[in-house]
Amino acid sequence: MNYQTKQLELIKKIEESLKNGQQISTLVDPVSDYVNDNRICLTSVVFLPKDLQEKIISCIINPLKETDPDQYFYIPDSFHVTINNIRTIENPPLFNNDDLEKAQKVFRKVVSKYHSFSFELKGIFELPTSLAIPAFSDETLGNLVLELRSELKKAGVPDNKTYADDNIVIGSTTIARFTKTPNSRFKQKVDTLKETEIGNFEVVKISLITTNAACHPSKTKIIDDYLLS
DSSP states (O other): OOHHHHHHHHHHHHHHHHHTTOOOSOOOOOOSOSTTOOOEEEEEEEEOOHHHHHHHIIIIIHHHHHHOTTSEEOOTTOOEEEEEEEEEEESSOSOOHHHHHHHHHHHHHHGGGSOOEEEEEESOEEETTEEEEEEEOOHHHHHHHHHHHHHHHHHTOOOOOOOSOSSOOOEEEEEEEOSSOOOHHHHHHHHHTTTOEEEEEEEOEEEEEEEOTTOOGGGOEEEEEEEOO
16 A cells, blocks of 8 residues: 555545544634634645636635635645644744744755655545645655654743644645535535645745644745755
């Protein structure tokens, strides 16, 4: 079983568990106004190239928005794949300047040891409070993230998120967050988009950021960027 197959199996496991009321990984609590959401997190991400952002908007978001415009849909420059969380969203934030400095040291030490790798965006990942597109990769992602988690813990800023599997790392790019229960037309449209393939892109840079649940540009601050070898 290759790494992408393991990632797909884990995504299916998470979806099934959540449908059965079992929360096996951390979820973001919904709010009515994601643009002005002042809950802030500390995390590391890869931002999507412009062409893939545009394809997501035209092929998935616009059709969904027609069925249920009251949901929150991501906007250009907010699309990203999370590499590794450090502190989940909260107001006031669960981190301080000392935590930022520790995290920066860890990322400088770890990221440059790894070579660039690719994400393949395809399908729909259904969660109770959001929709995402799975981002499949090889084991480079897993090795990188597991070392980051280990080194962050040693540095005194352990990742405070709960994961469905401590060994397999999955990626995804969130495209919508729910402000209320989606209507039946929305759910039907999601089913028709399940097989959508967005494309591939190469990861060459990881950004350490603070942001809100929507990664809204007005709430996002890039702390530092780290290049893969």
